[in-house]
Each structure stands twice: as structure tokens, then as C-alpha cells.
Amino acid sequence: MQVMYKLNDEQLITLFKKGHSSALEELVYRHKDKLFTSIVLLVKDTFLAEDIFQDTFIKIIDTIRAERYTEKGKFLPWAMRIGHNLCVDHFRKVKRTPVIKTGDDKDIFNVLNFSEPSAEEAMMTRQSHHNVRRMLDLLPEEQREVIILRHYADLSFKEIADLTQVSINTALGRMRYGLINLRKMMTEKQICL
Numbered sequence: 001m002q003v004m005y006k007l008n009d010e011q012l013i014t015l016f017k018k019g020h021s022s023a024l025e026e027l028v029y030r031h032k033d034k035l036f037t038s039i040v041l042l043v044k045d046t047f048l049a050e051d052i053f054q055d056t057f058i059k060i061i062d063t064i065r066a067e068r069y070t071e072k073g074k075f076l077p078w079a080m081r082i083g084h085n086l087c088v089d090h091f092r093k094v095k096r097t098p099v100i101k102t103g104d105d106k107d108i109f110n111v112l113n114f115s116e117p118s119a120e121e122a123m124m125t126r127q128s129h130h131n132v133r134r135m136l137d138l139l140p141e142e143q144r145e146v147i148i149l150r151h152y153a154d155l156s157f158k159e160i161a162d163l164t165q166v167s168i169n170t171a172l173g174r175m176r177y178g179l180i181n182l183r184k185m186m187t188e189k190q191i192c193l
Contacts, residue, residue, distance in 0.1 A: 005030075009075035013064060028057060031076050035083055038153040041136070042087045042145070052090065056083040077159040080149070084163055135185045143178030146171055 004012065004026040015023035035056065040049040059082050063069050071078035136144050142164075149160045161171040 010072060013069060013075065016064060017067075024061065027075070031079060034076065034153045035079055038080060038148055039083050039087060041133070041148040041152055042084070043090065044137070048090070052083060052086045055086050059086070074159075077155060077163065080153055080155060080159070081163050084149075135182055138185060139178050139181055143174050143181065146174040147178045147182075150175060 004015075004022055007015070007023075007026070009027065009030075012023040012027050016027070032053075036049060036053050039052050039056070040046055043049050043052065056079065060079060069078075136147065139147070145164060146160055149155045149163065150157070155163070157168050157171050157175070161168045164171065166174075
């Protein structure tokens with residue numbers, strides 16, 4: 001048996017189709033950081049991101065097993081598109097869900113604390129990450145999305161354009177204006193990263 005980490009994504013998918021579950025493990029291991037980070041930054045909730053991340057790989061497994069995987073050589077952009085679409089589906093569903101408010105008009109689930117922060121959450125709340133995330137949240141949605149997909153998911157502008165269903169020039173423009181806005185915020189607030 002070949003050493004899994006030396007194989008490319010397509011070879012791993014072929015092995016997984018033949019019943020080698022370790023091939024899927026290698027795919028997950030290889031791409032989990034980029035995919036999970038992108039989902040976290042889109043939904044802004046680690047626990048929700050974990051659920052969407054798992055749903056993403058369930059959908060990937062189902063698609064590969066059903067012989068519907070056709071993205072030869074483009075596994076990560078395809079997986080990112082699935083994760084992105086699941087995030088969009090989540091927000092559509094949330095819009096239709098009634099929100100329970102407290103007496104002072106706050107969402108009850110934002111007020112209640114159900115658990116202690118995990119080690120990962122503690123790490124992510126370090127000051128520099130906190131500043132960047134806070135500034136990203138202030139950007140218009142389209143600019144924030146392109147910056148996350150480019151810098152955290154490491155997608156090309158063509159992949160971002162395909163994923164967000166805009167032209168490459170629009171994706172480039174959103175990135176440019178997003179970075180200009182981030183620089184402006186850093187200067188105004190004199191934030192040191």
C-alpha cells in the first residue's frame with residue numbers, strides 16, 4: 001500500500017471509492033484547517049462551524065460514493081463550495097426561525113452560557129486575532145467573504161469568483177476595497193497587530 005500523504009487528492013478519492021477509509025482520513029487531515037477556518041469566519045461560531053464542517057464531509061462522502069464527484073484536480077475548491085453553500089443554507093434557515101428575546105430585547109441564546117470555552121477558542125481570542133476578526137466583521141459582507149476565502153482558505157481569485165458566482169474582476173475589486181477599508185480602520189484606531 002502506498003503512503004497516503006504522498007498521494008494527490010485524486011488518487012486518494014480513487015482509493016476511497018475502492019473502500020480504503022484511510023484515504024478519506026488523509027483528505028480530511030490535509031484540508032481540515034483551511035475548510036474549518038473558512039467556515040468559522042463565515043458563521044462566527046465555533047460550535048456551529050464544527051457542525052457545518054461535519055455536514056460538509058458527510059456531503060462529500062455521499063457524493064463520492066454515489067459516483068457524482070466530477071471535480072478532477074479541484075477537490076479543495078469543491079469542498080469549500082460545499083461548506084460555503086451549507087453556511088448560506090444555515091443563514092437562510094435562521095432567517096425563517098423565530099428568535100426568543102429577553103426582557104431587554106437580546107437574543108436569549110446570545111445571553112445564555114452553556115459551556116466553558118475550549119482550548120481552541122481561548123487560542124483564537126488572542127489579541128491580534130481578536131482585532132482582525134473585529135475589523136473583518138465591520139466590513140461589508142461581500143468584502144469580508146472574499147478576504148476570508150483568499151487569506152484563510154487560500155483560494156485563487158478564479159476559485160473565489162466561481163464560489164461566490166461573480167466575475168474575477170468583481171472578486172478582485174471586493175478584495176481591494178476590503179483591504180483599503182481594513183487599512184483605514186487600522187489607521188483610525190491605531191491598531192497594532
